[in-house]
Amino acid sequence: MTARGTRRSLPFAYRFVVAIVRPLLMVLTKRDWRGAENLPATGGFVVAPNHLSHVDPLAFGHFLVDNGRPPFFLGKEGVFRVPVVGAILRGAQQIPVYRNTGQAADAFRAAVAAVNEGKCVGVYPEGTLTRDPAMWPMVGKTGAARIALATRCPVVPVAQWGPQELLEPYAKSPRLFPRKTMQVSAGPPVDLSDLYDRPLTGAVLREATDRIMAAITTELEKLRGEKAPLERFDSRRHGLPETGKFRRQQGESA
Numbered sequence: 001m002t003a004r005g006t007r008r009s010l011p012f013a014y015r016f017v018v019a020i021v022r023p024l025l026m027v028l029t030k031r032d033w034r035g036a037e038n039l040p041a042t043g044g045f046v047v048a049p050n051h052l053s054h055v056d057p058l059a060f061g062h063f064l065v066d067n068g069r070p071p072f073f074l075g076k077e078g079v080f081r082v083p084v085v086g087a088i089l090r091g092a093q094q095i096p097v098y099r100n101t102g103q104a105a106d107a108f109r110a111a112v113a114a115v116n117e118g119k120c121v122g123v124y125p126e127g128t129l130t131r132d133p134a135m136w137p138m139v140g141k142t143g144a145a146r147i148a149l150a151t152r153c154p155v156v157p158v159a160q161w162g163p164q165e166l167l168e169p170y171a172k173s174p175r176l177f178p179r180k181t182m183q184v185s186a187g188p189p190v191d192l193s194d195l196y197d198r199p200l201t202g203a204v205l206r207e208a209t210d211r212i213m214a215a216i217t218t219e220l221e222k223l224r225g226e227k228a229p230l231e232r233f234d235s236r237r238h239g240l241p242e243t244g245k246f247r248r249q250q251g252e253s254a
Helices: 003-008 012-028 056-066 085-091 104-116 143-151 202-224
Strands: 029-034 045-049 071-076 095-097 120-122 155-161 180-186
Touching (some): 003 012, 003 056, 012 029, 012 056, 012 085, 029 056, 045 056, 045 104, 045 143, 045 202, 056 071, 056 120, 056 155, 056 180, 071 104, 095 104, 104 120, 104 143, 143 155, 143 202, 180 202
Parallel strands (some): 029 180, 045 120, 045 155, 071 095, 071 120
Antiparallel strands (some): 155 180
């Protein structure tokens, strides 16, 4: 199916967003897209990108939509409560994540169902914008690995570079000019097949997650033309909060 044909099959709210946002991105940004051949042509799969900026879902989504595999994101539940935006996200069948609550398992079940329906499910393994000082991928959370092992679907690692120039982390105003290049590179699916028949222990989930993060980092090294640090940044070791703006002035609330 062509990218245009795929878009016609999307929910109305999804098509509405694409119709509004895609022309803006075509005008306001340049594109350097690589590795589209690594996206499965059919069937459900997990796609796992790094997270640099609050606008990188747009670059990432643009890449996937135009290559015929529109993503269905796992996103923070709070965004779904924003007036208008929340209604659009729900209408577009995006998947809310209720962190640290009894409803957290609902997102996992919804993601598994989406994969089994043949959808591309986008999961940010870091769970938030990278805290790494040089903006390399951090230690990942196990959500993407858990979905992949439960469904035995492909996991495609994706690296992004450039969205942070359009909108710096936690900045409120974008820098539109000169036009920024959105670099997006999809790597080959991560091989997790040797883990499929093992119990889903913490060690197995961590091994799968480490492989996914390593593959994302490899793609980002290609985009940046440099090597990542040998040790991945871990927010917990540095005493940083799991979510939200973390470079705060003393006494500023979370």
